[in-house]
Amino acid sequence: MIDFRSDNTGRAAPEILEALIQANRETALGYGGDDWTAALQRRFSELFEATVRVFPVATGTAANALALASLGPSWGIVYCSEVAHINTAEANATGFFGGGLKLVTIGGDHGRINAARLAEALAGIAPGQIHRGKPSAVSLTQATDLGAVYTVDQIRAVVDVAKRRGLKLHMDGARFANALARLGCSPAEATWRSGIDIMSFGATKNGGALCDAIVVFASDLADGLAVQLRRAGQVWSKMRFASAQLIAYVENGRWLDMARSSNAIAARIAAGLSDTPAARLLAPVEANEIFLELPSMTMDRLEADGFQFYRRSQSLARFVCRFDTTAAEGDALLTALTRHLPSATARRAAE
Amino acid sequence: MIDFRSDNTGRAAPEILEALIQANRETALGYGGDDWTAALQRRFSELFEATVRVFPVATGTAANALALASLGPSWGIVYCSEVAHINTAEANATGFFGGGLKLVTIGGDHGRINAARLAEALAGIAPGQIHRGKPSAVSLTQATDLGAVYTVDQIRAVVDVAKRRGLKLHMDGARFANALARLGCSPAEATWRSGIDIMSFGATKNGGALCDAIVVFASDLADGLAVQLRRAGQVWSKMRFASAQLIAYVENGRWLDMARSSNAIAARIAAGLSDTPAARLLAPVEANEIFLELPSMTMDRLEADGFQFYRRSQSLARFVCRFDTTAAEGDALLTALTRHLPSATARRAAE
Amino acid sequence: MIDFRSDNTGRAAPEILEALIQANRETALGYGGDDWTAALQRRFSELFEATVRVFPVATGTAANALALASLGPSWGIVYCSEVAHINTAEANATGFFGGGLKLVTIGGDHGRINAARLAEALAGIAPGQIHRGKPSAVSLTQATDLGAVYTVDQIRAVVDVAKRRGLKLHMDGARFANALARLGCSPAEATWRSGIDIMSFGATKNGGALCDAIVVFASDLADGLAVQLRRAGQVWSKMRFASAQLIAYVENGRWLDMARSSNAIAARIAAGLSDTPAARLLAPVEANEIFLELPSMTMDRLEADGFQFYRRSQSLARFVCRFDTTAAEGDALLTALTRHLPSATARRAAE
Amino acid sequence: MIDFRSDNTGRAAPEILEALIQANRETALGYGGDDWTAALQRRFSELFEATVRVFPVATGTAANALALASLGPSWGIVYCSEVAHINTAEANATGFFGGGLKLVTIGGDHGRINAARLAEALAGIAPGQIHRGKPSAVSLTQATDLGAVYTVDQIRAVVDVAKRRGLKLHMDGARFANALARLGCSPAEATWRSGIDIMSFGATKNGGALCDAIVVFASDLADGLAVQLRRAGQVWSKMRFASAQLIAYVENGRWLDMARSSNAIAARIAAGLSDTPAARLLAPVEANEIFLELPSMTMDRLEADGFQFYRRSQSLARFVCRFDTTAAEGDALLTALTRHLPSATARRAAE
Numbered sequence A, B, C, D: 001m002i003d004f005r006s007d008n009t010g011r012a013a014p015e016i017l018e019a020l021i022q023a024n025r026e027t028a029l030g031y032g033g034d035d036w037t038a039a040l041q042r043r044f045s046e047l048f049e050a051t052v053r054v055f056p057v058a059t060g061t062a063a064n065a066l067a068l069a070s071l072g073p074s075w076g077i078v079y080c081s082e083v084a085h086i087n088t089a090e091a092n093a094t095g096f097f098g099g100g101l102k103l104v105t106i107g108g109d110h111g112r113i114n115a116a117r118l119a120e121a122l123a124g125i126a127p128g129q130i131h132r133g134k135p136s137a138v139s140l141t142q143a144t145d146l147g148a149v150y151t152v153d154q155i156r157a158v159v160d161v162a163k164r165r166g167l168k169l170h171m172d173g174a175r176f177a178n179a180l181a182r183l184g185c186s187p188a189e190a191t192w193r194s195g196i197d198i199m200s201f202g203a204t205k206n207g208g209a210l211c212d213a214i215v216v217f218a219s220d221l222a223d224g225l226a227v228q229l230r231r232a233g234q235v236w237s238k239m240r241f242a243s244a245q246l247i248a249y250v251e252n253g254r255w256l257d258m259a260r261s262s263n264a265i266a267a268r269i270a271a272g273l274s275d276t277p278a279a280r281l282l283a284p285v286e287a288n289e290i291f292l293e294l295p296s297m298t299m300d301r302l303e304a305d306g307f308q309f310y311r312r313s314q315s316l317a318r319f320v321c322r323f324d325t326t327a328a329e330g331d332a333l334l335t336a337l338t339r340h341l342p343s344a345t346a347r348r349a350a351e
Helices: A014-022 A035-047 A060-069 A093-097 A115-123 A152-164 A176-183 A219-231 A240-273 A296-304 A327-340 A344-350 B014-022 B035-047 B060-069 B093-097 B115-123 B152-164 B176-183 B219-231 B240-273 B296-304 B327-340 B344-350 C014-022 C035-047 C060-069 C093-097 C115-123 C152-164 C176-183 C219-231 C240-273 C296-304 C327-340 C344-350 D014-022 D035-047 D060-069 D093-097 D115-123 D152-164 D176-183 D219-231 D240-273 D296-304 D327-340 D344-350
Strands: A053-057 A076-081 A102-106 A134-141 A168-173 A198-201 A212-216 A289-293 A310-313 A316-320 B053-057 B076-081 B102-106 B134-141 B168-173 B198-201 B212-216 B289-293 B310-313 B316-320 C053-057 C076-081 C102-106 C134-141 C168-173 C198-201 C212-216 C289-293 C310-313 C316-320 D053-057 D076-081 D102-106 D134-141 D168-173 D198-201 D212-216 D289-293 D310-313 D316-320
Touching (some): A035 A240, A053 A060, A053 A219, A053 A240, A060 A093, A060 A168, A060 A198, A060 A219, A093 B219, A115 A152, A176 A240, A219 B093, A240 A289, A296 A327, B014 B240, B035 B053, B035 B240, B053 B060, B053 B219, B053 B240, B060 B093, B060 B168, B060 B219, B102 B115, B152 B168, B176 B240, B212 B219, B240 B327, B296 B327, C035 C053, C035 C240, C053 C060, C053 C240, C060 C093, C060 C134, C060 C198, C060 C212, C093 D219, C102 C115, C115 C152, C134 C152, C152 C168, C212 C219, C219 D093, C240 C289, C240 C327, D035 D053, D035 D240, D053 D219, D060 D134, D060 D219, D093 D102, D102 D115, D176 D240, D212 D219, D240 D289, D240 D327
Parallel strands (some): A134 A168, A168 A198, B076 B134, B134 B168, B168 B198, C076 C134, C134 C168, C168 C198, D134 D168
Antiparallel strands (some): A198 A212, A289 A316, B053 B212, B198 B212, B289 B316, B310 B316, C053 C212, C198 C212, C289 C316, D053 D212, D198 D212, D289 D316
């Protein structure tokens, strides 16, 4: 079996697990009062070229929901893409942790929020009205849930619209490393220098094991969030074992190396498909995910060949490249796809 | 420095971290669809001699709050001890996850709930009244937050009162291993056979690393809880790394061995103190914690000697023995206590 | 000025205010333990030909949100129309009272939910999955927010789809009297005999003053709801003054007389417009609301003539007929519309 | 039957119901955009000698819970008296509307919060700790739930302690008129000039019918509260009928006249009892409530004589004087009490 199911079916980077063992030598103060958690703050502040607060959390869902809950009142409206993970796959955690926060979706291409459509939606809500809640935040998913990546300019366009109305900005960076590897800019440039107030910093999907993090750029948000996290059961008493994972994750550029590797395999497959007219991509392959329109029968054949992937609908397959996906696995998939994809002629005939 | 601060300052059992590495060999389905999580269900079902559902969670706070939220309506009343962790140290997580659940405290000795006082409290709330919420659950902490242990009969006395009124029973087993090591009965006897519906199964305080668990005995609670946990950001996508820890924790009786070790050192210190008339214990030492009334000056001297512990008030110190506390460390503390404690005569004079 | 702004700009039926004075003669037990509230239960049970529980509440928002919160778990999904009041105008009260309940919209014509589209949405959510919450209820607005009315068969089509999946059914009956006046069937037929479990029974929009009600058909929902209402601050201590209003509202068919009156004026205007080819209605006029596409300039002229109404967008006007709207006022509006509406020829030329 | 059960069994002042009829003459804008609601703002601003925002709400529970929810984060701690209505009788509405707010009780005499004990409680919570939530507000009940009244100095003593720690101040003024009638000071002096930020302004218990109000002194709280109230289903669309009641309530000093009347009858009974050594009052009678320790048999006899009152326990009776309680009814109760109360000699013998 060759596994293209999801980022989360992957292994952890061995160095991350090794870091747990290194952190297990002595006793250490609980609830984040330990040396690893202090080092984590410094390490991420260097990484982001600013004094940031980093809160390790168990999952990306916790990161998203608690970050968003910290950005505004419980009667707030959070704007996101229709396909955003917070809207489709987190059991309305944002609504729950936000005490009734409402997600409102904004259209755009390939899982992005379109700045003009956001402006239009905001224009429809008069300041001071009480019937619809209060627009309070925007959540951008970077890379998007369809495998595209916001350019820095695209981020800024959305930020500009949002800030003009006093909204705060959240980035769901479940695949932030993949996006950054694509953009080639600095972490700072991709986040706070472009107006992001708080981010979900993903590690799990990119070789992490048991934690992600919330990174807070707008420092006034941090103290309240600290209590929210405690109340949410997201503050490990043996926090050092989480902090050590995150330190190992970013050490020596490991996170970006892993992301570059998965991105490269996805790009290689996409490039190979570009010669196959019958291959229809739902979105440009800019990170580590490939959304491919496929006849159901083609999906059957791929599975018969031993490939694992998710069927998002009867005619849409998703293939995810992980940090531990090998080039050989990528090539095998490309070969199989090329073999099984109906020729453009056949497809047209079928249609 | 000799560390008696808390269970959570301790190391993890090396076998638990080793289990992570063992679980990192191949890809595996996410969100608990993996082999380790399946094995965990079987292993705990054997352990509890019943088909149970086990949900790994990041922290004991998450275990407590989500277990309690699953037991009744959001307008429920949960009865607990005044000193229960859920009442004093979890930032009202139960009130939050419970959607407004109210904790009401019931007195008793040494951190226990007294069954008669519970009966009295319930008698004061007429069935069907709407002004005070609906009594819905009782939470027992085992071992208690003062280091005592409910006997099975004491559990049953509380359960009887509660069940007569239709309440559900939760056990906060943050130190369940320590309690079980003390009781010497089976896990089943200490829980569902005595009427417990759901429990927080602690591992972190007893040599665990990054997870505890909810164990569900009343099977009708499990499906709803599964969604609540997902929404709470407590379902790791790489769940195998949590399940593997819990399997290693209970493997070959490791959990009870560790608990017996910490209990034994605490008992040894307590026994030594029984010869010191000036030593006043707040509660019998039945698990791994010692709550000792100490003059502030004595606490200063202990710290000067290099002992670390928590001052719970100006005249109350807490010493916690961990699975990795050595007998030599225990003896050192006993020696220092004996040396610094004012003689009974001196104390009487001072009073 | 002639007021077509909203149902809620209207007067109260004088008999309803008179009932308050009648209820003010003696002392009476608080919180619904009074004779009027008991009589209300009987009166509505006769009206609905079943033993129902009636809970007076201050507003339709309270009725909707608390009724929906009673229908399922806080991780539930409630399906409603895109234009449903609960989705557009109640500040996400349902999400709040439901503890994180999520509204998901289903398309359909004229503010209705289309049964086939509901079936399709449900088919996309596998039973037992944990990532999207749990489909738990459907909310039908009767009459719809665009002034249409579900036929009994249309209600049943939606109910059938929902019940097959175990969902509960809520009816937002803010304009239930208007819908019933249109349908001509019994209140029972329009509700529980067609599968409705709980309803928001509107009075305010149809000549009421300060209360609406929740009517519970599925009796197992009532006791929990009673506590939820108390906690929500929706149980008046002098409840008799609310119950007396609702009794007066339905007495001698007053509610249906008022609804027939407002419906009739709306129908008369709509009929008059049918001779004006340029008049484009957004939905058939089946209750007391008229949604009319109008050039902005035409709206200006109507206002200059002294007509008050809401501009829902730059090209959509809403005119609402109230129980106290006179036939003369309706005729005046029709005349003005006919005068100001561009002729079909002019419109086509402009397009 | 002579009714001393509760304030809420009383009639409404006829002028308040008459005001509804006066407000029913024309159409008026909904949701508080009407002339009565505007007049209410002006009238209360005069009354309190400051620009205040007044929000009519259906019940005192709504006023309390939503006012408190506006004062701090959902992880806040609200300090109140053990016997405070918010703690004993509102189904934890504060915990619910506050999104998990926790009530922590502070001792004091006769239902008051003792300033020194509040200081002690606050001293036990280190600023910045995350385990116990964040102290955020204090709620004073004026008059208290045991019928006593805070002096202005007593209010200020609590306020001083609270403000030093950055807490906000709420007053539950369900019986504010009774307290003010006792104090004889201005509404301003009793509230914002003494440091109160927001209050629940009770009317129902003192001759009101269907609404109380939140009065906001700290203007930055008002805009968020407006949306919270909308979401809570506490914004009537025909708001004028609520505002008109509140205007009539305070018109020409009516509210204070009514409170003086009920206070006077309670004081007269209390004075009469002072000659009866066997009469043991739980608290000084400073408003309109009398809490009297009575043998169960005495309570039986009073009921046999036709008196209605609440048994708060087997040996505690509560008698409430309403604005519409007559002096003759008060005298009748005093006579009956004097007759049935065991002589001091008999009581001592029985003990």
